[in-house]
Amino acid sequence: MPATTVKFYQTGTFTVGNRLLSIDQQSVQSEPDRSNALNCGHRACQGCGEALGARYAIDAAMRSSSRNLVAVNATGCLEVFSTPYPESSWQIAWLHSLFGNAAAVATGVAAAARVKGKSAVRVIAQGGDGGTTDIGMGCLSGMFERNDDVLYICYDNEAYMNTGVQRSSATPAGARTATTPAIGSVPGNEFGQGKSVPLIAMAHEIPYVATASVANLRDLEQKVEKAIVIGGARYIHIHVPCPLGWGSSSHDTIKLARLAVETGLFPLFEAEFGEITDRTVIRRKQPVEEYLKPQKRFAHLFRPKRDADRISMIQSLADHNIRRFKLEA
Amino acid sequence: MLRQIEGSRAVAESVALSRPEVICAYPITPQTHIVEALSELVRDGHIKPCEFINVESEFAALSVAIGSSAAGARSYTATASQGLLFMAEAVYNASGLGLPIVMTIGNRAIGAPINIWNDHSDSMSMRDSGWIQLHAETNQEAADLHIQAFRLAEELSCPVMVCMDGFILTHAYEQVDIPTQQQVDDFLPPFEPRQVLDPQHPMSIGAMVGPDAFLEVRYLSHNKQIRALERIPALNREFAAIFGRDSGGLLRTYRSEDAETIVVALGSVNGTIQEVVDQLREEGHLIGSVSLCSYRPFPTEAIREALEAARRVVVIDKSLAVGMGGILATDVQSALMGGVPFLYTVIAGLGGRTISQASLRDVFLKAEREELSDVTFLDLNQDLIARHFVRESKQRLSGPTAENLLRDITEIAARIG
Numbered sequence A: 001m002p003a004t005t006v007k008f009y010q011t012g013t014f015t016v017g018n019r020l021l022s023i024d025q026q027s028v029q030s031e032p033d034r035s036n037a038l039n040c041g042h043r044a045c046q047g048c049g050e051a052l053g054a055r056y057a058i059d060a061a062m063r064s065s066s067r068n069l070v071a072v073n074a075t076g077c078l079e080v081f082s083t084p085y086p087e088s089s090w091q092i093a094w095l096h097s098l099f100g101n102a103a104a105v106a107t108g109v110a111a112a113a114r115v116k117g118k119s120a121v122r123v124i125a126q127g128g129d130g131g132t133t134d135i136g137m138g139c140l141s142g143m144f145e146r147n148d149d150v151l152y153i154c155y156d157n158e159a160y161m162n163t164g165v166q167r168s169s170a171t172p173a174g175a176r177t178a179t180t181p182a183i184g185s186v187p188g189n190e191f192g193q194g195k196s197v198p199l200i201a202m203a204h205e206i207p208y209v210a211t212a213s214v215a216n217l218r219d220l221e222q223k224v225e226k227a228i229v230i231g232g233a234r235y236i237h238i239h240v241p242c243p244l245g246w247g248s249s250s251h252d253t254i255k256l257a258r259l260a261v262e263t264g265l266f267p268l269f270e271a272e273f274g275e276i277t278d279r280t281v282i283r284r285k286q287p288v289e290e291y292l293k294p295q296k297r298f299a300h301l302f303r304p305k306r307d308a309d310r311i312s313m314i315q316s317l318a319d320h321n322i323r324r325f326k327l328e329a
Numbered sequence B: 001m002l003r004q005i006e007g008s009r010a011v012a013e014s015v016a017l018s019r020p021e022v023i024c025a026y027p028i029t030p031q032t033h034i035v036e037a038l039s040e041l042v043r044d045g046h047i048k049p050c051e052f053i054n055v056e057s058e059f060a061a062l063s064v065a066i067g068s069s070a071a072g073a074r075s076y077t078a079t080a081s082q083g084l085l086f087m088a089e090a091v092y093n094a095s096g097l098g099l100p101i102v103m104t105i106g107n108r109a110i111g112a113p114i115n116i117w118n119d120h121s122d123s124m125s126m127r128d129s130g131w132i133q134l135h136a137e138t139n140q141e142a143a144d145l146h147i148q149a150f151r152l153a154e155e156l157s158c159p160v161m162v163c164m165d166g167f168i169l170t171h172a173y174e175q176v177d178i179p180t181q182q183q184v185d186d187f188l189p190p191f192e193p194r195q196v197l198d199p200q201h202p203m204s205i206g207a208m209v210g211p212d213a214f215l216e217v218r219y220l221s222h223n224k225q226i227r228a229l230e231r232i233p234a235l236n237r238e239f240a241a242i243f244g245r246d247s248g249g250l251l252r253t254y255r256s257e258d259a260e261t262i263v264v265a266l267g268s269v270n271g272t273i274q275e276v277v278d279q280l281r282e283e284g285h286l287i288g289s290v291s292l293c294s295y296r297p298f299p300t301e302a303i304r305e306a307l308e309a310a311r312r313v314v315v316i317d318k319s320l321a322v323g324m325g326g327i328l329a330t331d332v333q334s335a336l337m338g339g340v341p342f343l344y345t346v347i348a349g350l351g352g353r354t355i356s357q358a359s360l361r362d363v364f365l366k367a368e369r370e371e372l373s374d375v376t377f378l379d380l381n382q383d384l385i386a387r388h389f390v391r392e393s394k395q396r397l398s399g400p401t402a403e404n405l406l407r408d409i410t411e412i413a414a415r416i417g
Helices: A049-064 A077-082 A102-115 A128-136 A137-145 A197-203 A219-229 A250-265 A288-292 A296-301 A306-322 B005-016 B030-043 B058-070 B081-086 B089-095 B121-125 B139-156 B181-187 B215-242 B269-282 B302-309 B328-336 B357-368 B382-394 B401-408 B408-417
Strands: A069-073 A093-096 A122-128 A151-156 A206-213 A235-241 A269-272 A275-278 B002-006 B024-027 B051-053 B076-080 B103-107 B132-135 B160-165 B175-178 B251-254 B263-264 B289-291 B294-296 B314-317 B340-349 B375-377
Touching: A049 A102, A049 A122, A049 A151, A049 A219, A049 A235, A049 A250, A049 B081, A069 A102, A069 B051, A077 A122, A102 A122, A102 A137, A102 A151, A102 B051, A102 B058, A102 B340, A122 A128, A122 B121, A128 A137, A128 A151, A137 A197, A137 A296, A137 B058, A151 A219, A151 B251, A197 A206, A206 A219, A206 A250, A219 A235, A235 A250, A250 A288, A269 B139, A269 B294, A296 B076, A306 B401, B002 B121, B005 B030, B005 B139, B005 B160, B005 B175, B005 B181, B005 B294, B024 B030, B024 B058, B024 B160, B024 B251, B030 B076, B058 B076, B058 B081, B058 B089, B076 B081, B081 B089, B081 B121, B089 B215, B103 B139, B132 B139, B132 B175, B132 B215, B139 B160, B139 B181, B139 B215, B175 B408, B181 B215, B251 B269, B251 B340, B263 B302, B263 B328, B263 B357, B269 B289, B289 B302, B314 B328, B314 B357, B328 B340, B340 B357, B382 B401
Parallel strands: A069 A093, A069 A122, A122 A151, A151 A235, A206 A235, B024 B051, B024 B076, B076 B103, B103 B160, B132 B160, B263 B289, B263 B314, B314 B340, B340 B375
Antiparallel strands: A206 A269, A269 A275, B002 B175, B132 B294, B251 B289
16 A cells, blocks of 8 residues: 555644644644635634635635635625625635636636736635536536636535525435425435536546545645646535534534544545545544434434434445545555 | 628627637527637637637636636627527626626527527517627628727726627628728727736625615616717717728617608618618608617617607517517607607517518508507418417417427428428
């Protein structure tokens, strides 16, 4: 097995004090002069995984691009909570156009930068899972296929949270949402075939694809810092728990994100030109029940009686990921 | 330089002379020849620096233009019909953001039934989107209007659609005077937006606006178009001084000074109307016409002035507000405020139906005799419609109307079984 670089965290399993690390290994957030791209005062809920993910991702991109960054935002929570007119939490050049066109608008921004000779400008498009895996899919695939010079970041909280928690194509099997209510003989979301946008991105053979999690912020920062300087189309899919939509405690955001990784439900990996180049192995594998139980959206799997069949179906999805992405230590 | 070229090619060349920096292309008949020609002009270095981007849908085409325009690049795209509807959300977005994008519409009908031929349903569907809409009467005007459109869009920070009739103009070969680069450069300064997406001067564009300021934003959009009513004739005069010909403006009158009957229309059909006016004038009828170039903003004052002395107005509408009547006619009527005794709506040319001189002559004479009904469908096949009603009265079923009608036309019946 090839050697794996250990990424140190400030909290969690590989805990080490930030001051003990060399400068280049220190987190972006530990810098006193970090950009604070998404400033305080925004309207995100307590414990919002998306706000956390976006701040880390954009700050990392700011550092890596020497603050030469433009971001295009799809409609959604991130857009709404960050820019209630006449206020804005963004400390960067930022544009919101529509729900389903962030990738295309970013293509336009990148084209303008090129034609104006501003080759140092890096362009990010960002959106939630609805804006990415559903309504923005056409523009996203077009941007990938043309290999436009854009880093697209999807903050995946697994449903349309901004409109009140409706099902998206990223909603996991069995989960309750406002449009997949926990009633009837098969409560919650259908067990469909799933839709992995990271794998769809890889099928476009773009230069860089990665998944990341707010449970693993150093890893997230490093992936963004790596991605932002690569030329061509890049995609990072970040798993961001949503206390409101998931029915979880706001102090459990990181814990749930970590359990999603440790159960195998959300595999962390990197891919270049369509081939997986790295993955984060699971050190202490957890059964999916540990992940499901603290979330009200899965409560019907445990009450009034334990739904052993469907829990085992979810477990087999996790096991499949572990085999497929070779996540076992 | 005078050249015998296709309308689309003429438009492409005048867009090229306007030095666009980003062009987004997605094919849809009948505008395809424009973007094809532009792709060639970018590849062979005629337009530079310029990014030509082949996108995956019309929605993406205008979205890319939104991004590039917001980042400070002069941006252009072209579409028609279903394509314009597919990008509808972005059409409103571009004007709401105040981005001076120029877009050609090769006017075409909207399905179902699918139809590739000309009428004005497509651009009419976007008449309230906040874009300026200019209609070309000839290919020379289509070419010239694009140069004016970039100037107008950038002065007002408002997107402009240049509408040209699909096939009738886009695919017609005729003589067009293609200006020199120097002439265009003298008329059209480089694009210098007052705000751009610039990492050195970060700002947030496209924030959510609630009830506290939304009305004001919309009012300002309206106000821009009201200002355009002054800028359009002014630019036309400036254009004439440099290029030596009159193109654009709010409207043009034709032999209407002493006319009792005045015909109003948008676009290329004005050529046919003027022929009929000439014939009827020779026969002693007091008839004239008005070719409307600026549909949005709607030149209410100028229309009133042009029509107020008339006894009757006939509006040739190449679009239909289903369940209501004419779209252009409604606007003309509201401009006149009842000041003209008779206003007739003639729905004509839908889905490319030929508008013949004979048919126009017939309705104009009927109008003159004040025998025309309020809303007339020019050359409507009454027999076909009557047979449809008979069938419908026998068996009331939901289902596609078009197949029913086509099956009724015997020579086609053999083919579709």
